[in-house]
Amino acid sequence: MKTVTGIAEKAPRRQHERSFKAELVEQCLVPGASVAAIAMAGGINANLLFKWRRDHLRTEQMRGSASSSTVLVPVRVAPSLDGAEELQPVAMSPVPPPTAVATQRVVRSTGVIELDIAGAQLRLRGPVDEASLCSVLRALRQSA
Structure with missing residues (x-):
C-alpha cells in the first residue's frame, strides 16, 4: 500500500434523510423535551439538532407572516x-384568532x-x- 504524506483526507459529511430530521425536530418541539437527549438517542450532535430546529422555526415563522392573520382594514x-x-x-369585522402560534420577539x-x-x-x-x-x-x- 502506498501512503501519500502531507494530504489530509476529510471524512465525508453524513447526509440525513428529511424524514429523519423532521422526526427529531418534532420531538424537540414537545414542551419539556430535552434536545440533548433526543440528539444523543438519534446519534447526532446536539448543536446540529438545534440548527435543524432553528431552521424549522424560521420556515414556520415565514409561512405564518404571509398567512391570513394579518388583515388590512379599509x-x-x-x-x-x-x-x-x-x-x-x-x-372592522371580527378577525378569527390565528391557528398557529408563531414565536416572535x-x-x-x-x-x-x-x-x-x-x-x-x-x-x-x-x-x-x-x-x-x-x-x-x-x-x-x-x-x-
Whole structure:
C-alpha cells in the first residue's frame, strides 16, 4: 500500500434523510423535551439538532407572516382637530384568532413613525408588529 504524506483526507459529511430530521425536530418541539437527549438517542450532535430546529422555526415563522392573520382594514381620510388629515378605520369585522402560534420577539416602543408614501401619510404610534407593517407598506407600494 502506498501512503501519500502531507494530504489530509476529510471524512465525508453524513447526509440525513428529511424524514429523519423532521422526526427529531418534532420531538424537540414537545414542551419539556430535552434536545440533548433526543440528539444523543438519534446519534447526532446536539448543536446540529438545534440548527435543524432553528431552521424549522424560521420556515414556520415565514409561512405564518404571509398567512391570513394579518388583515388590512379599509380606512377613510377625515380632518382632525388640528386641521391635518387623519386615517380612521371604516369598519372592522371580527378577525378569527390565528391557528398557529408563531414565536416572535416583541419590541415595546412608545415612539411614533410617520411616512409619506405614494401620496398617503402613514402615522404609527406605540408598538407595531413587523408583519403588519410589512403588509401595509407592500400594499402602499403596489397601489403607487
